[in-house]
Amino acid sequence: MIRFVALLSCIGVIYGRAPLNHAVHNERRTERVVGGWDAPPNTWxxxxxxxxxxxxxxxxxxxxxxxxxxxxxxxxxxxxxxxxxxxxxxxxxxxxxxxxxxxxxxxxxxxxxxxxxxxxxxxxxxxxxxxxxxxxxxxxxxxxxxADLPYPGQVLPHDFTCYLTGWGLLATGGSTPAILQEAPIPVVEHSVCSSPEWWGSLAKKTMVCAGGDGKTAGCQGDSGGPLSCLTDGAWRVHGVVSYGPAADCNMFRKPTVFTRVSSFIEWLYSVM
The missing domain is CATH 2.40.10.10 (Trypsin-like serine proteases)
Structure with missing residues (x-):
């Protein structure tokens, strides 16, 4: 129990006060923290x-x-x-x-x-x-x-590229963007994310991990937002931003963790 509490103290809630064509954008961008940039209007x-x-x-x-x-x-x-x-x-x-x-x-x-x-x-x-x-x-x-949602129980493969979007901080303790940000972020499969050097037992099968490269991550203000992935010919929301490391939003081997939408499809439709 003591070990669990010590690990849990590393978690940071990724919300905070802050004032498609889905084409691949190849033009030069100004990089932002968490590896993102201004999303083109009317995309996500x-x-x-x-x-x-x-x-x-x-x-x-x-x-x-x-x-x-x-x-x-x-x-x-x-x-x-x-x-x-x-x-x-x-x-x-x-x-x-x-x-x-x-x-x-x-x-x-x-x-x-x-x-x-x-x-x-x-x-x-x-x-x-x-x-x-x-x-x-x-x-x-x-x-x-x-939004289109995934199939019940659908699991994305390791290194599958999805997109994280939101108005979260551009750095831990940094500024808030006015413009919606987007960033490609690779999925980290559960067997990796739940290993001791990653999130360990805090990573459940009802979660999706993405990032962990020290470059791309969610941050305060992004919580609750979508993890959008092009699967089965459509953009589907596979995750809901949940938590990340408290010390620094984009820590190596501490990926952003999302609630796995495919684990909650039946519940979602039961309450709507």
Whole structure:
């Protein structure tokens, strides 16, 4: 138990306050921390910004990412739920620049919060997934898309390249980007990620590990957002950003850990 607690102290919750064509982009980019760069507009159209108003004063700020999975529903991480009161949250679809009105956004109030019954508040135990039911449905304005999800139990092979997107910090303790970031990130299979020199027993089979090269990773503000992977001819959201190392977001052999969506398909459809 003492060893487990010591390991768990290395986990960092990857959320924090922060104000497709899916073609391969070959033009020169300005590299950002976690190995990412500005995403082209109107690409990751299922990505949402989960925003919070702690004083119920209509002053919202970004806390987490999320994924649009139906007209009334958004998937995010359970640890992103700072309060059980739905009135403190809103979801923004079509968001691109957090600090400007792009004309593509839809702002939706949350009616109900549904947290997975297996969530205990302990990231190492997994089940870090929640669903938000919106008060009114999202409508198709050309800037959004309902995400495709993987097949139940689907597991990605080692080194399979997916994409991490979000408005997370560009460095541990660093600045927050205004523009949505994207970064290719390789999957680390469970047998590797659960080995002692990686995440050990904290990596469960209901999780997906990706990164760990010391270059590409999620960081504070990315939690709850999607891990998007081109599988079976379609972009599917295979992961929900859950945790990473507390000391430094992009530590070698400490990849970003995602809730594996394919392990929760039945639960998702049961609550929608």
């Amino acid at each position: 159209r299922w990505q949402v910004s989960l925003q919070y108003d702690s004083y119920n004063s209509n002053d919202y700020y970004h806390i987490c990412g999320g994924t649009l999975i139906a007209a009334y529903y958004v998937m995010t991480a359970a640890h992103c739920i700072l309060s059980p009161e739905a009135r403190y949250y809103r979801v923004v679809t079509g968001e691109y620049n957090l600090y400007e009105y792009d004309g593509s956004e839809q702002f939706k109030s949350v009616e109900k919060i549904i947290i997975h019954p297996g969530w205990t508040g302990d990231l190492g135990n997994g089940n870090d997934i929640a669903v938000l039911k919106l008060k009114t449905p999202i409508y198709d304005n050309g800037y959004l898309q309902i």
